[in-house]
Structure formats: structure tokens, C-alpha cells
Amino acid sequence: MNIALLCKWSWRNVNEREALWRQVISQKCGEDDGRWHSHEVSERFGVGLWKSIRKEWDILSSRLAFQVGNGQRVRFWRDKWCGDEPLYVSFPSLFTLSLTKEAWVADVWNPEGEGGGWTPLFSRAFNNWELDLVERFLQTIQAIKVQRDVDDRVIWTTARCGTFSFNSLYSILEPGDSLLFPCGSIWRSSTPPKVAFFACKASWGKVLTLNQL
Structure with missing residues (x-):
């Protein structure tokens, strides 16, 4: 099976939320919490093609990032939305202290005040020697603001335009892989x-x- 074609269908599943075929898949297989993709397929019959598509999800997802809108479908710590890696990877010690490890971006944003602001919660006060790290953390997230009226969206990081294409995927897959073509x-x-x-x-x-x- 053509890996690029399977990934293309995963990309469509992420973006075509109102499509009838996507709604059928969602009802059949269920969705992850962010509603970006279906759960893994375990049934033996009736969903063979989608099982193949879902199997290649990791190839696609490893090269996706999120552009935050209202922040309701993007995990604050676990998703890649500010910088080249998730916050829990960039700031592991702060993640350990976080009281909201599974929070959505919207949960950590306070819309009150002029322009709103971030309100991450931690289990204790910071030591003096941790303040430089906290400052870097705040500088990282303060570059982005939540926009209530804008949907979160997915970006394909391998292409400058942010949209999935066959050529951009072929350029990063192993050229000797017999499954590519x-x-x-x-x-x-x-x-x-x-x-x-x-x-x-x-x-x-x-x-x-x-x-x-």
C-alpha cells in the first residue's frame, strides 16, 4: 500500500471535519480527545482500509504542529504549538511541577484583563535558581495569544505552506522503502x-x- 496515499487520507481526516465519510469513521472507531484522528482500529472485519490508514498515523503526526486559535483542541504541555517540540520536552522540570499536565491551551489562558494572559499552575513556589528557566518558559508561551473566535488548525511542518503534499512526504521517507510506490x-x-x-x-x-x- 502506498504510504503517501495513506497519509494523505489521514491529513484529510484531520481537516475535513464535516465530511460524511469522516463522521462515519468517527462513529465507528471513536476519536482522540482533540478529535484530530480516530482511535486505533482493532476489529478484524469491515474496517480493513481504515485500519491501514490509521496504522500510518505516526508518520504524519510526527511532522505536524498546531496553530493555536481558541486553544480548545490543543494540549498545553503535550502538543507541539510553540517552538519545535512540545513544552513537556523543552521544560521537563516545569512539567513535573505542573498541576495541569493534561490541560488544553484554553484552560491555561485567562481572557480577562488587557489582551489576556497565561496562568499555568505549579505545585510549589520556585527557587531562585529556577527563575531563569521560568523566565524562558514564559517568554516562549507569551509569543502566542488565544483567539476565541478562531479554530485551532494543524500545520504540516515539512512544507513551507503548511499543507500536506505527496512531494513533501516523499522527500523525507526512505528512498529504498518498497512501500513508497x-x-x-x-x-x-x-x-x-x-x-x-x-x-x-x-x-x-x-x-x-x-x-x-
Whole structure:
């Protein structure tokens, strides 16, 4: 199975929240707390294709970041939304002291006052030697503000535009991986050359779909 194509469907699942097919998958498999993707598929029958798609989720998710809007679907500590890694990775000692390790970004934001502000909660007062670390932490999060009327969104970090594409994924996958391109099922001796060429272009996302026409 073409890994890039499976990842493309995961990307669509993240972004096309109102699509009927996505709602069916959500009802069948359930969703994670942020409603970005479905739970892992364990059933043996009836969901074979989606099971394959869900299996490759980690390839996609490892290269995703979040652009915070209202902060209701992004984890404050555990998701990547400010900087190149989650806050629990950048500030592990502060994460240990946090009283809200599973909080959403919106939970740590106080909209009152001029422009609002961040209100992370910790289990104790900080020692003098910890203040530089706390200052760096606050500088990191203060660059971003919660916007109540804007939805959180996902960014594909491998492309400058932030949108998933086949080319951007192929550029980071192992070139020797036989799963990257379905050669065996396309270039068969019994397949007419024109059909094989069309299938080849389709697998690389080069053929216009109805949505692109």
C-alpha cells in the first residue's frame, strides 16, 4: 500500500471535519480527545482500509504542529504549538511541577484583563535558581495569544505552506522503502502502457481529481 496515499487520507481526516465519510469513521472507531484522528482500529472485519490508514498515523503526526486559535483542541504541555517540540520536552522540570499536565491551551489562558494572559499552575513556589528557566518558559508561551473566535488548525511542518503534499512526504521517507510506490501492482506485463502510466501519475498525485477540476 502506498504510504503517501495513506497519509494523505489521514491529513484529510484531520481537516475535513464535516465530511460524511469522516463522521462515519468517527462513529465507528471513536476519536482522540482533540478529535484530530480516530482511535486505533482493532476489529478484524469491515474496517480493513481504515485500519491501514490509521496504522500510518505516526508518520504524519510526527511532522505536524498546531496553530493555536481558541486553544480548545490543543494540549498545553503535550502538543507541539510553540517552538519545535512540545513544552513537556523543552521544560521537563516545569512539567513535573505542573498541576495541569493534561490541560488544553484554553484552560491555561485567562481572557480577562488587557489582551489576556497565561496562568499555568505549579505545585510549589520556585527557587531562585529556577527563575531563569521560568523566565524562558514564559517568554516562549507569551509569543502566542488565544483567539476565541478562531479554530485551532494543524500545520504540516515539512512544507513551507503548511499543507500536506505527496512531494513533501516523499522527500523525507526512505528512498529504498518498497512501500513508497506500488510498482508491482502497476507495471505488470498484462497492464496496457497507457493505463500503467495513468496509474503511475495518480499514485504520485499528478492526476486532477474532480475536486481540482
